[in-house]
Amino acid sequence: MRRRGGLIGFFVHHRVAANLVMLVMLLGGALGIARMNIQFFPTFALDVVSVRVVWSGASAEDIEQGITNPLEQRLRSLDGLKRMTSTSAQGIANITLEFREGTDPVLALDDVRQQVDSFTNLPADAETPEVSRLARYEPVARLLVHGDLAPHELRQMAQRFEDELLLAGIDRVEITGLPAQQISIEVPVERLQGMGLSLGDIAGRVEGMSRDLPAGLLGQRDSARELRSLQQRRDALGFEDLPILSGDRVQLRLGDIATIRQEPRDGQVELAYRGRPAAELVLQRAESGNSLAAARVLAGWVEETRPTLPPSVELEVYDESWQLIDDRISLLLLNGASGLLLVVILLYFFLPARVALWVAIGIPTAFMAALARMLHRVSQKSSDARLGGDKRDLGWSLAVF
Template identity: 25%
Template sequence: MDLPPDSPRVVRPSSKRDAPWFQRFSRPILFLIVSLMLVGAYLAFTIPVAVFPNTDFPRIVIGIDNGVTPIDQMLVIITRPIEEAVNSVPGLRKVQSITSRGSAEVDLFFDWNSDMILTLQRVDAVVARMQAELPPTAKVETHRLTFASFPILGYSLTSDTIPQNRLWEIATYDIKPRVNRLDGVASVLVQGGRVPEFQVTPDPARLLTAGITVNDILEAIRRTNLIDSPGLIENNHQLVLGLISGQVRTPEQIGQIVVKSSTAGIPIRLGDIAKIAPSVAPVYTMVTANGKPSVLLSVHRQPDSNTLDVANEVHSQIEEIRPTLPPGVHIEPFYDQSTIVHESIASVRDAVLLGLLLSSVILVLFLRDWGSSLVAGLVIPATLLITFIVLKLTGESFNLMTLGGLAAAVGLVIDDAIVVLENIVLHRDAGQRRFEAIQSALQEMTIPLIGSTITPIVVFLPLISITGVTG
């Protein structure tokens, strides 16, 4: 039915299609932001924490220990053969070596694009083939260089009443195994103390009479001091593995080792031709803590582990071990890398809180708008929580680099938030409604803000091309 021309018309509000996109999708946008913040807060507790980022340096270190062999002999029979053998490893750029009395270190440098895990396997294969050509007394170790190669915790074991050889046994047999099996611990290195051993002093006259050489003594001790199995024993339809222990623990047991038999068939025992007494291994390096001789335990973490979690587990384990130590034995930490991480996290926290406080004070003083101050305060934690999702997806960790970047980025986020809010308030004061003011502010400030944000990125962009340890 047609209305007469003079009839009153109902003025309908403008269609929702004419509203700005952020007004039409305000609820989904709010839901998405809150969801991302919750996901970021959850993932923040799963991101590894370390002092430095997880970096695979293109370097593999081969360490060789061969007692007290002279330098010239080490160079000929160990260092040079290893250098020549590793030249066949793909991707090798440079080889450097340091040879000293009884030890050698061969450093292999590769391209930064090399897969260091695969490269380490190839180096291990070369070293395994070389092992037969090296002296039987040579001990060879290979490892790739990462930030996890350095210890994260260190403890000192001291005592005024317990001897150093007993401290070494406590550290090696009581503390080290319990710490080494914790989650995230790669290895525990024991340094210092006096390593207990038995000293065998042959009598030259008796050796000559019995026709026995020093090599015969060494071979007899090596052949006897072991645990072996004679095989399986079948009994009542069951197979039982038999074990025979020939381990020696006292000088008397060592003296009962049969070196050889005489022509008359009489066994010649080690105690008949030599003196056996408890002793300690020679000490070439003195280790002290607080001016006292001590035993040090250095804890290394696994490359992908969390420094804070590993440190907390080790501290808890040490506190459980402490009451079981003999009276007079003191164990104290002398190095703790987790304190650096705690300080870095605290600095980021302080930067965020200070940014929130300053931005809120500035907005309240100059704009006199508590609502705008609240919005600016929410922008910073929302941005950081969403950044945690990116860190998790890219496999990054909380370290000095990422935490420092977050602390620096807080200033940029606050600056952009203040500029946008100030422009919105300006349009509101001009008489525009809320959404109209937001739309006008975004139209005016989007391109300038993008430019101001990209500018520092462009300035630091050339740093991406830096290679080597610096990059």
């Protein structure tokens, strides 16, 4: 009997080889599913860095001449820079830098920071430039904390919950509903006159003694260490200990002559639920995170935290975006299983049972091979991006629409 040649003939006469190929396809697909990032939209990189400089009281023309134009001249020579746009408005300058596809975002951010830090001709009254990389986050759920609590107690509890969630594995937590705080310092005129001081002297003392400033480097090369003054006060108690007058015997602190309060700013909107103070925590995941994994972290944290709360405090989870992803994945699996069952039933009508079974097995095997191929393509793009190729790592994700 003459054997049929070609690839099909080879597998017909070598069944073990066919089974091994099928096993490799299934294992590759399983590996692809394990590394798949489940989210609403495909992963895409934002190769954008923003530079922001505040110069209070300066006009737009002064901002452009003193900050925007000099910084643009320095940043124009960055490697991989694709486009640079700037905005000069009253009191603020914004520069947005877009880099070419495949540029390492961490190195690009470091290059921008080095160029900005080396620029020493900023106006004396301008604030320290803020350099940041634009990042994309997706919502996971919202957490509402409300109860019979004083405003400062609610703030402390919300901040504690934020720290616990971040430590548990949530990528980002934003607190809303709490009014912005300000520290007010009130000094009676009689005390100022008695000490021979003016309000400007007190303001200058507060500004000079409550600042975080770099103080140069200590050592050389690998042993160099940065020196920095960390004296900025961040709460009312810190300002109370601020020295105002120092002598041989007497040391006068700001708390001895002034009333210092930390209170909400005027015109702030406070969140309330059922007539009680409330705070909202917005839980988000990073672009490379997993919504379902973040949901499991949240569920475990809520289960552990609720029993420890006072009776008057309630914790509610709502707007759970991860449930939409879970529902759509369940619908996708249900439709796939139903379609496969119908295909198997139809195959049994026209083919022998054994042949119909192997044809049915070939359908999910082909899907698994496609997932393995996608994983290989993504890994190849990542390698090209690390080697400096002009390709973007789109990530490996299941986009659920």
